Every structure is written in structure tokens, then in C-alpha cells.
Amino acid sequence: MNGQLPDFNRTVLVTGGSGFMWVYLDYCCSRRSLESVEDRANYTFIRGDVCNSQLVNHIFDTENIDVIFHLAAKTHVESSFETPAAFQRVNVDGTRVLLGAAHQARHRPQRFVYVSTDEVYGAGLDRVFDESSPVRPSNPYSATKAAAEYLVRSYWDKYKFPIIITRSNNIYGPRQFTEKVIPRFLTLLQMNRKCTIQGTLPQSRHFLFVDDAIDAFLLVLEKGILGEIYNVGTSCEIPILQLARELVKTVKNVPDSEVNDWLEFVPDRPHVDLRYPISCEKLQQLGWRAEVSWAEGIRRTVKWYRDNADFWRISCPWLPFLHTSKLSA
Numbered sequence: 001m002n003g004q005l006p007d008f009n010r011t012v013l014v015t016g017g018s019g020f021m022w023v024y025l026d027y028c029c030s031r032r033s034l035e036s037v038e039d040r041a042n043y044t045f046i047r048g049d050v051c052n053s054q055l056v057n058h059i060f061d062t063e064n065i066d067v068i069f070h071l072a073a074k075t076h077v078e079s080s081f082e083t084p085a086a087f088q089r090v091n092v093d094g095t096r097v098l099l100g101a102a103h104q105a106r107h108r109p110q111r112f113v114y115v116s117t118d119e120v121y122g123a124g125l126d127r128v129f130d131e132s133s134p135v136r137p138s139n140p141y142s143a144t145k146a147a148a149e150y151l152v153r154s155y156w157d158k159y160k161f162p163i164i165i166t167r168s169n170n171i172y173g174p175r176q177f178t179e180k181v182i183p184r185f186l187t188l189l190q191m192n193r194k195c196t197i198q199g200t201l202p203q204s205r206h207f208l209f210v211d212d213a214i215d216a217f218l219l220v221l222e223k224g225i226l227g228e229i230y231n232v233g234t235s236c237e238i239p240i241l242q243l244a245r246e247l248v249k250t251v252k253n254v255p256d257s258e259v260n261d262w263l264e265f266v267p268d269r270p271h272v273d274l275r276y277p278i279s280c281e282k283l284q285q286l287g288w289r290a291e292v293s294w295a296e297g298i299r300r301t302v303k304w305y306r307d308n309a310d311f312w313r314i315s316c317p318w319l320p321f322l323h324t325s326k327l328s329a
């Protein structure tokens with residue numbers, strides 16, 4: 001079943017829409033991210049809790065929702081060890097509430113796209129994960145994403161509810177909250193503070209520019225096979241230490257001999273996976289390729305944070321701003 005969508009105007013519900021990927025307000029979201037679309041006639045912002053079944057049911061009762069992109073989630077790995085119940089609530093219970101409302105809606109949705117993560121596979125050293133690889137999450141965050149995936153799949157298995165799951169690499173780009181590694185390093189450097197490197201093990205991550213991720217999600221919406229999982233990956237693997245050095249040279253414009261002056265090694269978090277290599281051949285067969293090079297993507301990202309240095313401070317003035325060494329890679 002390829003489930004080709006008919007060509008018509010669709011009502012799309014995006015959860016987590018005030019994050020940096022798309023046009024659930026949590027600490028890492030900002031209404032300022034929506035400024036470019038908030039005046040459009042075909043756009044409505046609903047502020048609410050994805051776990052609020054009364055609100056979610058009301059949305060499906062009053063709007064003819066054709067497509068759901070479910071992105072709302074808590075994603076900070078280190079915080080998931082500190083407050084696992086909060087991750088359980090948002091990532092699992094929120095998905096359960098949304099699925100139930102969508103399935104029971106009088107107007108049957110055409111697609112429910114659940115945006116998951118490569119971290120559900122666990123760490124991979126010499127192996128590359130494809131969609132058939134076993135799921136072995138190694139932290140509370142990825143465990144809740146895996147659990148939510150099983151919930152989503154159960155609606156396909158029992159009801160043939162039209163779901164598709166994506167598992168993506170680290171997505172980066174403008175507007176991303178400062179707990180993530182790239183904006184964190186950029187913000188620290190702009191504040192004349194050192195980049196904090198956790199631990200001494202050779203961590204690396206595959207980085208996918210936000211525009212390429214969105215293109216992948218839209219392609220899966222149009223051409224993805226119902227009930228299937230699609231990895232959304234990139235060959236751009238960057239060691240975290242190399243990332244820090246590159247950003248130091250770009251932001252501080254210092255010679256190689258002075259780069260180490262802007263690095264600080266701090267204790268590692270409780271558990272860290274060194275890398276998450278995935279194969280996205282299945283998605284590429286639909287016609288997708290990552291188009292934005294690392295050089296171009298990081299250039300655009302650095303420029304945005306340089307031009308909008310106070311974006312998150314103004315958006316979230318109640319937050320302690322970068323007071324700890326936390327980061328999520």
C-alpha cells in the first residue's frame with residue numbers, strides 16, 4: 001500500500017510547531033519562531049498541552065484534520081535522566097492522546113507522521129543501522145521515543161490507521177534552542193565563554209540541516225508507504241571536538257594556536273552513545289537527497305545566531321541562561 005495522497009487542499013496539524021523546524025510550547029519553544037507565518041490566513045496557532053485530551057479531542061472535533069506531523073517532544077538526553085517522568089508524560093502519553101483523538105475523529109486523517117530519532121537504535125560503532133535493525137534505546141529520552149513508536153505502530157497493526165514513522169539524525173539550523181550542541185557552542189562563544197566538551201571519549205554526530213529534514217518529511221508525506229519507517233540521515237559525521245574547534249575559529253577568528261584557549265573539558269553525562277550511524281537508502285529510493293552541504297548549513301546557522309544573539313534570552317527571560325555545562329549532542 002503506497003497510499004498516494006490525493007491532490008487537494010489539506011488541513012495539517014503540526015504538534016511542537018513553535019520549535020525551530022516548523023511554522024506545545026515548552027521551554028525550548030518560542031512564539032517568535034512563528035512571526036513569518038502568524039499573519040497568514042491559512043494558519044492558526046493553538047497554544048496547549050498535547051497531553052490535554054479534552055483540548056486535542058476538541059481540535060479533531062472542530063477541524064477536518066487531514067495530516068498530522070507529530071513533532072512535540074522533550075528531547076534533551078541529560079534532562080531525561082533527571083526527570084524521566086516528564087519525558088514519559090510528553091513523549092508517550094502525549095502520543096497516546098493524539099493517536100486516540102485522530103483515530104476517533106469523524107473526519108478520518110489521511111496521514112499520521114510520527115517524527116522519531118536515530119537514538120532508538122542505541123549506539124553503533126562499526127555497524128550502520130537500517131530500518132530493520134533492532135531497537136535498543138540507552139537513555140530515558142530514546143526509550144520514550146521507542147515506546148511512542150510502538151504505540152503508533154499498534155494503530156497501524158490493529159486499525160490500519162495511516163501512520164508513517166521517521167527516524168532522523170541530529171537536525172540543526174537557525175532558531176534551535178541553546179541546549180543543543182551547535183547553538184550552545186555558538187551562544188557560549190558569543191558570550192566570550194568557552195565551549196564545554198563533555199568527557200574525553202571520541203563522540204561524534206551526524207548533522208542534518210533543517211531544510212533537508214523538512215524536505216524529507218514532506219516527501220514521506222507524499223510518497224511514503226503506510227505503516228513503514230524511514231531513516232532520515234546524512235553522511236556528514238562530525239566529531240564533537242572538531243565541531244567545537246571549527247566554531248571557535250569561525251566565531252572568534254583566532255589562529256589554530258589559540259583554539260584550545262576556548263575549550264573546556266567537563267565531566268561526562270551519566271551515559272553517552274558515541275555515534276548513531278544510519279542508512280537512509282529506503283528514503284533515497286523515494287527520491288530524497290540531502291542538498292545542503294555542511295559548509296553551507298553551518299554558515300547559515302552561524303550567521304543567524306550572530307544576527308539574533310538575544311533571540312532566546314528575549315524569548316525566555318525566565319530561564320537561567322547557560323548556567324550549567326549541559327548540552328545534548
